[in-house]
Amino acid sequence: MTTRGRVLHVLSQRPSLTGSGITLDATVRHADHAGWEQAVICGVPASDPNPEVGGLPAEHIHPLLFEVETLPAGPDGERPRGVERPLPGMSDVMPYRSTVWSTMTDEHLARYRNAWREHVGQVIAAFKPDLIHAHHVWILGAMLKDLAPDIPVFTQSHSTGLRQMELCPHLAEEVRGGVSRNDGFFALHRGQADDLRRALGVAEERIHVIGAGYREDLFSSDDETPRQAGRLIYVGKYSAAKGLPWLLDAFERLRERQPELELRIAGSGSGDEAVSLRARMEAMSGVTLLGQIDQATLADELRRASTMVLPSFYEGLPLVLVEALACGCRVVATRLPGVLDPLAAQLGDGMELVDLPRLQGPDVPVAEDLPRFVEELAAGIAASLAAPAVSVDPTPFTWRAVFRRIESVWLQA
Secondary structure (H helix, E strand, C coil), rough: CCCCCEEECCCCCCCCCCCCHHHHHHHHHHHHHHHCCEEEEEEEEECCCCCCCCCCCCHHHHEEEHHHHCCCCCCCCCCCEECCEEEEEEEECCCCCCCCCCHHCHHHHHHHHHHHHHHHHHHHHHCCCCCCCCCCCCCCCCCHHHCCCCCCCCEEEECHHHHHHHHHHHHHHHHHHCCCCEEEEECCHHHHHHHHHHCCCCCCEEEEEEECCCCCCCCCCCCCCCCCEEEEEEEEECCHHHHHHHHHHHHHHHHHHCCEEEEEEECCCCHHHHHHHHHHHHCCEEEEEEEECCCHHHHHHHHCCCEEEECCCCCCCHHHHHHHHHCEEEEHHHHHHHHHHHHHHHHHHHHEEEECCCCCCCCCCCHHHHHHHHHHHHHHHHHHHHCCCCCCCCHEEEHHHHHHHHHHHHCCC
16 A cells, blocks of 8 residues: 555653543554554553554554653663653543643753653654644643654644643743644634634634544444443543532432432542542442443443433543443533534534533632532433433544544645
8 A cells, every 4th residue: 555644643641541542542543544654652651661552563653651760770770761750641630640740840841851852853763754743732742843843743632731731821831832833733623723723822724623533333322232221420530620529429419319320430540639539439329430441341331321421620522422422321511612512513412511610720610609510410410311312423523534634634734
């Protein structure tokens, strides 16, 4: 097969474990089928140095190691090159051990930048890409034009970079000045495109709305899997920003009237907040912790559940809602821009939407609004459980459709 070109994918965190990692994996798989030659740069802990991405051969994946001080020194007394601290994630609560951006000192940030600069520069020199597709509007994305001034660079936003610009205002100008030089941007929905335009000061024609996709080979309904009428499922991090504490409050309120209800929690978390939430859930009746599960297991869980609940305060385009609806599972979600447009506009028959509380900053709720939020969340869940089965057409959200929109921009470049 004649190659269509050489594309270098760049992700500054672990692949496969978050939405951006799943997006990377799907993009790589479809680009491979379309005839693109590919390489991937990503960040991983030293304890997991061989990530799998999109079925690519290992020699096409170039991880930068973090927590290298955990590795034994070699015969020469030297440890492998990399970064000493845990890998920073784009959210403050990640499903694995990570460093929070707002805690990093100038020295830590300098080491982080230098490690990526050396690593990315070496891969670019060896692979010689025709274009670079980077994920996240953040520190690494801001460095790419310095490293590849003559190569088209496209940055895909997942909203978390814009959120970090609010949480770390001392880094915002570096990100804004660096990322805005990139050649184009991929946004998940029109609201996010508007946010990018305002935050980065880039022209509207440089931003391409591509949506988010789901794996139709995994996520689909069937007549053989028995659906449990009173089963709820939450998929995400153990995090207050995801609304999890108030979902637990709403569940306890509903279970007083319907003791047969059950809530299954798929995901994990790290840090004190996650530890506290885990302890609470382990002590609750009717709650089952599934841990971090793979996509095939998640699809089976969604086929068996009646309602998937995501009461998050901040999201890009929450792909798991599409996955749930494709499996015939109803959805309860907050009225976020990435939920209203385009999901509710096209898939709203299967959704119950709940008003957000007022927020302080990007994702901290105003305390006096929380009783109303819990009450409305419980009402939305009850309405979803009482509603008839749903059948929606999620075809516009398949990865095949999303990749066609991405590839059209690559080919223009």
